Amino acid sequence: MRNLLSGLVWIFLYLAFCLAPLALIIGQDNPPGRPFLVEFSVALGFVGLSVLALQFALIARFQTVAAPFGIDALLKFHVQITFFGLGFALVHPILLFLADPKYLPLLNLATAPWRARFAFTSVIALLVLVVISLWRRRLRVSYEVWHISHSILAVAVVLFALLHASLVGFYVVGIVRHVVYDAYIGGLIFLLLWIRVLSPIGRYRRPWSVVEVRPEYGNASTLVVEPVGHPGFRFDPGQFGWIAVGRSPFSMTQHPFSFSSAADTPEGGTISITIKAAGDYTRTIPSVRPGTRVYLDGPHGVFSMDRRQAPGYVFIAGGVGVTPFVSMLTTMKERGDVRPVTLFYASPRWDEVILRDQLAELDAALPNLTVVHVLSRPDPGWAGESGRITAELLRRHLPPQFRRYEHLICGSTQMMDAMEDALVEVGVPPSRISSERFDMV
Ligand SMILES: Cc1cc2nc3c(=O)[nH]c(=O)nc-3n(C[C@H](O)[C@H](O)[C@H](O)COP(=O)(O)OP(=O)(O)OC[C@H]3O[C@@H](n4cnc5c(N)ncnc54)[C@H](O)[C@@H]3O)c2cc1C
Structure with missing residues (x-):
């Protein structure tokens, strides 16, 4: 209101x-x-x-x-x-x-x-x-x-x-x-x-510092940053910030990245950002050293389960688009939130499933979480879903009450357009679908 x-x-x-x-x-x-x-x-x-x-x-x-x-x-x-x-x-x-x-x-x-x-x-x-x-x-x-x-x-x-x-x-x-x-x-x-x-x-007056750079599957790295001399901030799970790593906050260009850690950060707590090497800037992230200064402009965005209250959720992620969902699921775990969630997660191969281990831990910790990995180029022996996420594939895994749930999508533009159509095709009201586009410019 x-x-x-x-x-x-x-x-x-x-x-x-x-x-x-x-x-x-x-x-x-x-x-x-x-x-x-x-x-x-x-x-x-x-x-x-x-x-x-x-x-x-x-x-x-x-x-x-x-x-x-x-x-x-x-x-x-x-x-x-x-x-x-x-x-x-x-x-x-x-x-x-x-x-x-x-x-x-x-x-x-x-x-x-x-x-x-x-x-x-x-x-x-x-x-x-x-x-x-x-x-x-x-x-x-x-x-x-x-x-x-x-x-x-x-x-x-x-x-x-x-x-x-x-x-x-x-x-x-x-x-x-x-x-x-x-x-x-x-x-x-x-x-x-x-x-x-x-x-x-x-x-500039509220700097952050890198405490860890963790390599991840899928050519990605997780940067863990902590506030220096200020309490940091809490954010809604799924939100993002504009980040300048090792650059002045006055530099012309900053890059937007979703936070991948739990939202209810305690005062002085760390925040994680998981970045896929996609271009000239993101390719420099793996060589960032602990202690590097970082400037964070955020939190921003409305792509959050906190803004879309529902009895349950369906998340659809493509590649690095999984980051806001990992934040949402980790937050659910910390809050003791037991609402049912089905995560459809599209990746090329098993070895390119970004944040795969964190998801396995969340799957074990959240009794109402179902993770459906969908690989477009699976190695021989893969027993799970393969190909693209389609209306047919969604129907196979959606829980019976899915029409009352909120549906959140994050991935490439192409995939998101296809998913919006597929969800409508299986009967999800468009008002229960929201998406986050990583290429907004
Ligand atoms: C809301 C939001 C959340 C995002 N969250 C993540 C995330 O969690 N993890 C992740 O790996 N990526 C995320 N991205 C994408 C990430 O911002 C781009 O991949 C990154 O900025 C590319 O930079 P580059 O110079 O390495 O690549 P380039 O090859 O230079 O750029 C690739 C494309 O990324 C976009 N882009 C490049 N620079 C910027 C910029 N400064 N601001 C906005 N867009 C830019 C442009 O569309 C460009 O065509 C997010 C993007 C948005 C908009």
């Missing part, structure tokens, strides 16, 4: 901030004799600018804002709403040109005034940002290069749009308008400071 109310408040505030610049236009001393289409175009331009400026608030990882929705949902919204910002940014000049051809010469950058050049640069930066983000993998742009260019382009888009609005000047003069406009610019500067300076300072 609290989450629902605070979610509604944040949605209201978001809409209010998006539309607030329209207050700049509703006034007494508007330029006389301008056609409606011009005024409408300007209104769209201001709303577009607001939407794009608010993008920084969506990615600022404010825990109170993210709590009702989950940071992953906010990031998804951040991506989708960009298209509205882009639409407004493109329709704004198109309407101007349609309203009055006298604006057309502004397209000639050689002779155009600076206010038009800034607008043009802002729109071009936005188009480049969208193209690189949509086709990052196809363009073979690494995550790190994308992230840095995305950050620079995003600031450029908003900065040049603000300069454009200032130089046009119509709606940003007069005391009230000045206050609104300056408050917007102040808010934007605060957001940038928060993201790049204040939030990293907070992490």
Whole structure:
């Protein structure tokens, strides 16, 4: 209930901030004799600018804002709403040109005034940002290069749009308008400071240290970290954090990883993260030494059994997607939670089953846990399930009351799409299915 109310408040505030610049236009001393289409175009331009400026608030990882929705949902919204910002940014000049051809010469950058050049640069930066983000993998742009260019382009888009609005000047003069406009610019500067300076300072003052690096099956390693000089934090089982290992908290890129240990961490207790070597950064994890400094931004996310109370659970994991489930099961063990759980776990081969030993211990300790290993390339002699997890395979192992249970899925995008369909096919209501995507960007 609290989450629902605070979610509604944040949605209201978001809409209010998006539309607030329209207050700049509703006034007494508007330029006389301008056609409606011009005024409408300007209104769209201001709303577009607001939407794009608010993008920084969506990615600022404010825990109170993210709590009702989950940071992953906010990031998804951040991506989708960009298209509205882009639409407004493109329709704004198109309407101007349609309203009055006298604006057309502004397209000639050689002779155009600076206010038009800034607008043009802002729109071009936005188009480049969208193209690189949509086709990052196809363009073979690494995550790190994308992230840095995305950050620079995003600031450029908003900065040049603000300069454009200032130089046009119509709606940003007069005391009230000045206050609104300056408050917007102040808010934007605060957001940038928060993201790049204040939030990293907070992490810098709460460092963690590596106590153990444990090799795991499946080309993975578990990092065990402990808080240094602060009590650490507790989290909901299934949540994740952004982690910088051996890097400054001010570094541009941090990587998201789920916590794989029990959630109810005592004060000063350790937290574990299990990382599969998937790329240039994760491949460095096995060579991390005990004592290495780590900075943790978290906990984040809403993919947790604590958020989806039910008489029982069905978990479906693919590869390293098992980590949040190991955290949930370990937490259940520590809490003495005896609700029934069936875990379907897809791996290529038995020797690549990540956290296999921990799962065997949990299986022995939790009387109501059933683990169904499914191997896609089993070695000869494997007596368990093989191939892909399908609706047919699910039917063979699901307990009779499964429709009343919550179903949580974590794995590759391909697998998760297939599992969402398979669960619906066997009769699970879509409202009882939730998933965590490890490739949210
Ligand atoms: C919510 C969440 C929880 C995750 N939990 C785990 C976990 O418990 N264990 C685990 O092994 N992996 C987890 N991942 C995936 C992990 O973050 C990526 O595999 C890792 O960041 C890849 O980094 P790389 O440079 O080694 O690989 P690359 O080859 O550079 O990247 C592979 C892909 O990983 C993604 N990625 C890379 N860097 C980042 C970044 N800084 N931020 C976000 N995505 C990135 C991109 O989609 C990229 O295409 C999780 C991801 C998310 C979103």
